[in-house]
Amino acid sequence: MKPVVEIRQLTKVYNNSRGVHEVNMTVQQGDIYGFFGPNGAGKTTVMKIITGLSKAQHGEVKLFGYDISTQYEQAMAKVGVLIETAEAYTYMSGRRNLELAVRFYPGIGGERIDEVLELVGLTPYQHEKAAGYSLGMKQRLGLAMALLSKPELLILDEPTNGLDIEGMVQMREIIMRLAREERITFLISSHLIHEMELMCNRIGILHQGRLVRETLVAELVQSGVTLEQAYLREIDSVRNVRKEEAPHA
Template structure:
């Protein structure tokens, strides 16, 4: 499999002393890669650097073999991004919002807009104003905007954050459907470990700005742990012990 995401030694520190330290990982074609950590662990910082929205103090990001800093357009050509809140014009319909997003890509036509609305389950609500959408519907519209240009990689920051159980299930099912039918590779952050366990084949655990474990879900559990939650608690305990003896 091809490595389509390569992070090498990413480090970025903020004035408050928090940040990320020496983050290195690879994402393979076809992965649903779960980037898990508690709130404040540094997940969004990593993803903003990946998307070229922030600069690392040290380290490199390569997407499809292209450096995000020196060859931004080539690196992002096949990437869709949804970081933090899905933005939309509330006074416009869902369809109109999606058509505006599609205008940035000459190869995207109205048939693709129809297709994407169907994929994310908004076809029946396409003419309603976004201001009347639920949070889950707004997240689905954000997903639609991110995939309208047929990206090969989709970077999603907390896509189920703030949703009720039904909304989380809908987003999870859409992600798995897109991976299966559109052959999209996903890099997804979340602080909800149960969601990661249900949809991701590979997991990285970030804690205190450090990557403390990473690998295929099946290999990380390996009969030693009954769940990713148990694995997480074990790894955090080991990290705290190591810090106490440092």
């Protein structure tokens, strides 16, 4: 079975020296892969490169075996994306927003709109203007838009960011149900450790632009280590290595 996402030696450095450095990661079919790290670690940069919204200086990204730099349309054909804030026309209803979005997908129409509204729990609110939606409802509307094309991979950047506890629980339950019932593979970024531990089966820890560990959540649980403990251990290890490598006076 080929990996859904393959990233090798991915590097992009900005003028302020921040960015990502030689990132290697793999997302397998069926994964809910948690891409975890603090704000500013480089998660959104990686996701923008994966989806073609930004260009890497070095490295390779393949989706479903297709290289995004040379086979972009084939690579993105089965991908749904929600990066940063979910945007909607607030003066339109939730359903009308989806009707506009669905025009980008030939052969997909009203039936699919009904399906995605049901999948994200917005059917009762579909005719209300998006201006009246809570932040959680707007996030679910953005997720519905990402689902219109019947994707096999969903890339979600901080989908629970800014949500209250109820909103986070609802989003988590939707993602887990879609993975289970719709067989969708997920790549999800977050800086919320608890959410990642509850939702994901695999974790990639990003620190200062470098992927310092990939692991199965089940392996952490079996070893009696929480994700928080694993993260702190990895960061301490990185810091110790850098101290040893630093030139001595």
